[in-house]
Amino acid sequence: MLQQQPLTGNGPSNGRGLGMSGHPGMHSLNSVHQPSQHRSDGDTGLEVTENGHESRRDIGDILQQIMTITDQSLDEAQAKKHALNCHRMKPALFSVLCEIKEKTGLSMRNNQEEEPQDPQLVRLDNMLLAEGVAGPEKGGGAAAAVSAATSSGGMSPDSSLEHSDYKSKLSQIRSIYHTELEKYEQACSEFTTHVMNLLREQSRTRPVSPREIERMVGIIHRKFSSIQTQLKQSTCEAVMILRARFLDARRKRRNFSKQATEVLNEYFYSHLSNPYPSEEAKEELAKQCGITVSQVSNWFGNKRIRYKKNIGKFQEEANIYAMKTALVATQNDDSPHTPNSTGSGSFSLPGSADLFLGGSQMNGEQPGYILGGQTNGSWTGRNTSPHAASPHSDGSDHSE
DNA sequence: TGTGATGATTGGAG
């Protein structure tokens, strides 16, 4: 084995090469020699008992060979590597070198490794999980965002559209996130495998312990996980932006459909004396119009205010709806419960501007808007208990 | 692009 290989090294210079090896712990062979002797005694059968000199020179030779291996041609080096691998002292020397490495620089790094999990990463993970980006498909995130968006204002009729839009955007983000994550993981595992193979290969000739490989793998994983953290951060930002946009969409209003406005106006003008629909009426109107109860409330609030502010402007509208009401009433004159029977439909053009403005010559029941249409436009102050029947109500409001 | 219409929001009152 060793005898077959011409020793290029010169024995006495034993320790010198080690200092250049980049392993500060091996600056002196003397420090190596002490523990190694005990080990090699046992399992190599080296005749060190004669004197320590022989073994010391032997080790020096080996180390010298290792040091000079890179200076040689590939074939030579390959052959030498093989020879060294088979050397009887290799295991002993190897373990000693590993031990020394452990005790020196690397052990210092060791302490820093056991860092706790990054709290920021935990936050990001939690958020991605909550938003339904990470974790199982169809997470509650979208639903959560929707409920948050609608809790105060109620859903607009096309909010389901926006909802699906939100969901599709979210799933886009999700798929990008997963693709990237997968890419990173793949790259990480490829790189790790590569490094591990390299180190394993190196460990045949260098003091690279399995633990060190493990540590290196840990380092690689940390590096890649920091990249992943960035990815997660970007994903979180994207989700936040999407969410903000979605929540902001509350403010984006769409005009109600013509039919919905019609229904609301009909109710309003036929209950002009007390245009405060009860909760049930609101629900009914909401159902008819395909909007929410709170939207109905908003509509009536706006309508009352705007009507009051500018009665004149709404006269035409009032006339039209009064006409409609009258028409419906006459058509259903058998029916005691015509929907818009507040005005009873018993007046000729009850909502006409003339009638309204000029004070009425009504006999019998008067349309609400004439009664209620006071000069300042207020509905008898604030008799607005929405659930109680209005004093002006003729009791037919419940027909809705 | 300006303007009026209109749905939503906000703050205060009851």
Place this chain on the structure above:
DNA sequence: CTCCAATCATCACA
């Protein structure tokens, strides 16, 4: 809580 009043923000149209 509802309602009012003011206001905002957007739509729709000329």
